[in-house]
Amino acid sequence: MKQEENIIVGISIGDLNGIGGEIILKTFEDSRILDFCTPVIFASAKAMAFYKTHFKSQINFYNINAIDKLSHGKVNVFNCWNDPVEIEFGKEDIKIGAFAIKSLEAATKALKHNEIDVLVTAPINKHNIQSEDFKFPGHTDYLAQELEGESLMFMITDTLRVGLLTDHVPVKDVSTHITSELIEQKIETVYNSLKKDFKIQKPKIAVLGINPHTGDNGVIGSEDDDVLRPALHKIKENGKLVFGPYAADSFFGSNNYKNFDAIIASYHDQGLIPFKTLSFGQGVNYTAGLDKVRTSPDHGTAYEIAGKGKADENSFKEAVFSAIRIYKNRVSYQQLTSNPLKKAPRKDRR
Template identity: 50%
Template sequence: MSSKQALVKVGISVGDFNGIGPEIILKALSDKSIAEFYTPIVFGSGKLFTFQKNIFKLQTNFHYINSAAEAVEGKINLVNISKESSNVTFGAPTSESTKFAIDSLEAATSALEAKDIDVLVTAPINKDEMIKEGFSHPGHTGYLEERFKKKGLMFLVSEDLKVAVLTHHIPLRQVPEQITKEQLKTTIKQLNQTLIEDFQIPRPKIAVLGLNPHSGDGGTIGTEELEVIQPAIKEVADNGILAFGPFPADSFFQPSNHSKYDAVLAMYHDQGLTPFKTLAYEKGVNYSAGLPIVRTSPDHGVAYDIAGKDLADATSMNEAIFTAIKIYNNRKEYNNLREHRLVPRKTNGREGMDEDLPRN
């Protein structure tokens, strides 16, 4: 058997092809040497990508396969999920482009379940249009939670800033009722474990934001901080997790503040994502944390306004790919260390302990 380590197999779903999904995929894979670092497996259509290659004058060469199990190292693989021509209408979703996005995601997820790919990177989708076509989830994370039977955590990450959100895609008026002490404790614990396993931070420091302006101003602008958030932070802190707060969200994201912490937990979507996307910009990655699989995506949307104009930047797609690979390798190393961690040898009643031995 060869001692060469297998490359990580990166599955990529194409998103809405009337947006910038195929363009940023092509640009991310345009360097011929990319297949020396990982094995790309795109779930799309040869005819669709040939059309888009001609539009953007890119020379990405695909190795066409019928399933991810046939992927070849050193090649840019494309699982041909459709042999029909696609009617591309840049700048506007159609029933065809939406159904194709669903088919691509489902095919890639099935390959992930079968372990034919190691990680999943998803190009942007139009959530509203997908729901109209029968997709019953407001985003990728909810869909993957159902497929893999575990609650996930929306986590936006970059090299310098990591922000998780307690509540995901729900109306703002529903946020306060979703913030419970138990939910907060569970999420902080999940975030703490994610930072340890997936980002190799042994003792993470987590900042928790308040819900109300000025974190409630001592109860004068809401009582959630005093009654729910602060008690939850104290309970997890008493159990050894380095959680701090609640901090006022309006002033927290100054670099001198957030740089003191390894991650931030925001109470709702825009409270966390607005500053993250402003500060991280093209380097940001959306990560579905807490699941038994690794899924990332660029932190931007379908960008219909620039679709087909050769203006899309693939930086965030590249960041999503390499972040997924890094997380996969970190998690693999963590699990390997746990499996072979040292345990005390039985002493048969003798005083003292023998030297630690690896567990069988």
Template identity: 55%
Template sequence: MDKSDKIIVGISLGDLNGIGIEIILKTFQDKRMLEFCTPVLFGSSKVVSYHKKILGIETPINGVTNIAQLSNNKVNLLNIWKEEVPIELGKATKIAGEYAAKSLISSVTHLKENKIDVLLTAPINKETIQSKNFNFPGHTEFLKANLEGDSLMILMANKLRVGLITGHIPIAKVATTITPKLIKEKVAIMHTALVQDFGINKPKIAILGLNPHNGDNGVIGNEENEMITPTINQIKETGKLVFGPYAADGFFGSETYKQFDGILAMYHDQGLAPFKSLAFGNGVNYTAGLTEIRTSPDHGTGFDIAGKNLANPTSFKEALFAAINIFKTRKEYKELTKKPLVAKKVV
């Protein structure tokens, strides 16, 4: 396959003291993975070599100093720093967070400049990464600030896709943050993603309620009756197949979720707790709504098993395949929907 045909996957290393580098190395132990893409890690050959030695993993790495030097059939690593960085596996340190930010910022810069096609991010520690260069609750918010478009966090596994109307905010702020405008915006992002990124022509979207039992007709909350249901009805008038609100416990407990292409939860744990119960270890975090494509595994830094060769790369592999598939589906969608040529009338 020519290099022009290979999708270039940029990969940020995540927290240097966690399992990010381990799952990257394990993913590319199978050389067949290079048939699907040209990977490029953003970091330091010294850091990756340290992890390889500790873990006893022999995945070959091709170090380069310029993105133009990529080898089509190798796992490439773009060296973006030369200095020694202290690694303390399993520990949350500011220095590891600082260099995780450097890896992420460099990879996003290359994504914006179209030097890579998609971005795959290894897990960060949201506390140690904080600095003047990174002042965000997580990847999603950082990407929204640095890329074009709006964002919607979607956790997905096979046909299960759960998006979040509110993301990394305190639970005390959820009810006041949710508005008809926000619900409409997130529905629009999910609908577009399901059509252009997943190839679903008429997607069905479910919206969960905010309160237990959907508020029991106002007994334990009025948001469903006064805001959420009227907003859903307004969205339906635009022709979108949107349904709800559904009480979250019954919705997942009765497997009603299987009837929908996408689900929008009102807040983080309402959607992600059932998702991870159903698909943890096989799920993918996808940032929908942006002009660029970014995925990540559905787990964290794994400090408790870092350096022990126990990390499972399955979710990372799924994130890699998801990024590639979304890239191809979106490209095909753009080709199919671009303005057709109009033949001139012959007189």
């Protein structure tokens, strides 16, 4: 059986014209990370050789055409294509988008077949990936279709975790998407993730209001009173420590967020603006609720600095380590719940 420390981390290359290749190289320049995992980059030997030359990297890639041929202690490159690719940093290109999807699909297939243990995705361009065969607004929606479970965008650091009731939804449609069923589902997903993925036995969860000042008793909208409060009351009656709704404008500035294990925002910018303000460059986007572990950095393709050697790899590095920690926590949780008398996880994990 494979030892727990040899966790196989699959990496989708993302947009080849963005900063993905650079942050991947910078992350694995420090060979000590290979003591914790075995990386497999889903791309092509030619593309990675281009990055190595351009960024003067010292990494020696190990090229493979089958996952069972990977080498532990090395940075593996799984060849998803043999076609030549013209990489032009900073340029939006639909052909480059197609290669990003080839990488993602190959990595996801390996994840589903347990050939890799976790998936870390480098940034994509949500516009140039669109095609007749791929009509998803991003990674999360695609993985929600391909993997089992109820997906939730969960932005995480060591001290802050922010989940979303709605993610890539136009602001004008947010209130129509938020239903009692959705609220219960998302809170259940966050609650279970905190227990299984983060080892928090009795999670405390705060929920932010939909409208300014949570509606001011109906003066600024009725959704908080008609939908959100009743749903939270029902969840509390079932024994979960769920609090709110809180007015979003003062919640983070007052440091109230420090009193909770997770915060659930009603819509994308309500949660991600304060999260990225407090933790930019260190945060991780985690897709909670699925039967597999997927993380990504908290930033995009950054075309404006692509190819210039200026990209900060810290968020991507945190995504790798977060995926490893969450995977180990899940293994530990499964072992403890399947054998309650066992106090510690075994050295072998399967």
